[in-house]
Amino acid sequence: GENVEQHPSTLSVQEGDSAVIKCTYSDSASNYFPWYKQELGKRPQLIIDIRSNVGEKKDQRIAVTLNKTAKHFSLHITETQPEDSAVYFCAASSLQGAQKLVFGQGTRLTINP
Amino acid sequence: DVKVTQSSRYLVKRTGEKVFLECVQDMDHENMFWYRQDPGLGLRLIYFSYDVKMKEKGDIPEGYSVSREKKERFSLILESASTNQTSMYLCASTLDRIIQPQHFGDGTRLSIL
Numbered sequence: 001g002e003n004v005e006q007h008p009s010t011l012s013v014q015e016g017d018s019a020v021i022k023c024t025y026s027d028s029a030s031n032y033f034p035w036y037k038q039e040l041g042k043r044p045q046l047i048i049d050i051r052s053n054v055g056e057k058k059d060q061r062i063a064v065t066l067n068k069t070a071k072h073f074s075l076h077i078t079e080t081q082p083e084d085s086a087v088y089f090c091a092a093s094s095l096q097g098a099q100k101l102v103f104g105q106g107t108r109l110t111i112n113p
Numbered sequence: 114d115v116k117v118t119q120s121s122r123y124l125v126k127r128t129g130e131k132v133f134l135e136c137v138q139d140m141d142h143e144n145m146f147w148y149r150q151d152p153g154l155g156l157r158l159i160y161f162s163y164d165v166k167m168k169e170k171g172d173i174p175e176g177y178s179v180s181r182e183k184k185e186r187f188s189l190i191l192e193s194a195s196t197n198q199t200s201m202y203l204c205a206s207t208l209d210r211i212i213q214p215q216h217f218g219d220g221t222r223l224s225i226l
Contacts, residue, residue, distance in 0.1 A: 001172070009153065032212045043117075044156070044203070046214040089155055099144050099207050100171070101215065103155040 002027040004092050006104025014112050019080055021107045023090035024072040032093035033066060033073045034101070039086045047088075048075070077109075085111045116140070117218040119204050125224045132191040134221050136204030142216075143209045145187035147171075147179065150201040150220070162187055163210070194225045 003026040013019045025033075034049035050057045050064045050073065057064050061080075066073040077084055090104040120135035136145065144163055148156040148171075158171030160179040168179050176198060180188040187206075191198055201222050205215040 004155075006155070034214055036217075043217040043219050045217070049214060051212065091156075093212060099146075099210060099212070099215070100158065100161065101156075102172070103148075103157070105153055105155045 002030060002092055002102040004090060004102050004104045006090050006107060008107060009105060010108045010110070012110045012112060013080055015080060015082060017080055019077045019084070019109055021075045021088055021090070021109070022072060023074070023092075023104050025092040026071065027092070028071065030092040033064070034091050035064060035075050036089045036091070037086045038089065044089060080111045082111050082113060085109060117204055117206055117216050119218040119221050121221050122219060123222050125226060126194050127226055128194060128196060130194045132194045132223070134189040134202055134223070136187045136189070136218055137185050138206040138216070139185065140206070140208070141184065142206040143184070144207045145181065146205040146215065147177075147187065147189045148203045148205065149173070150203055156203060159189065196225050199223060199225045
């Protein structure tokens with residue numbers, strides 16, 4: 001089955017700098033890659049997603065890139081702000097229509113003022 | 114806005130007890146999911162359901178069962194709770210089988226003593 005590896009497990013950056021979180025997946029049939037943000041004590045919330053027919057997607061300060069050949073995708077946050085501090089999860093969907101997501105281990109991002 | 118409601122935020126039970134975790138969604142979603150979240154392991158899928166009375170095993174179904182008697186409600190059952198089932202449990206739902214984001218509940222933090 002699908003396996004998703006996420007790195008780093010913790011990341012600390014200065015406010016205003018960029019943060020990059022990387023994920024690799026094993027199943028070449030995976031075609032949907034969402035990113036979730038989970039603030040302390042709250043539910044995971046989708047922040048951006050990308051499908052396998054697209055190489056890059058951007059939404060304001062957040063962007064995701066996908067390299068299908070290498071089977072990895074990355075989350076880029078620019079101009080980081082204190083409210084970006086949270087745990088971020090990547091995921092991959094391995095079966096068309098099954099909606100069965102496999103999640104990475106999570107990255108705790110801390111933005112230092 | 115989609116509302117996924119989990120019946121308890123915190124729950125304390127004893128080893129050997131039968132435990133029920135309830136999840137209700139109010140948007141007539143077809144698909145519902147149960148995950149457990151543990152530090153360093155991300156979210157792992159326990160069971161999911163495409164329709165009433167239908168269920169599919171996820172990646173870690175051992176020690177759990179589920180029930181979906183009504184479309185809006187998906188219950189996770191710990192048949193005989195053990196201490197290694199102490200965890201955060203998250204419920205999620207999606208409208209149908211077309212690829213789309215999952216909507217999560219607030220989670221139930223379950224402690225088995």
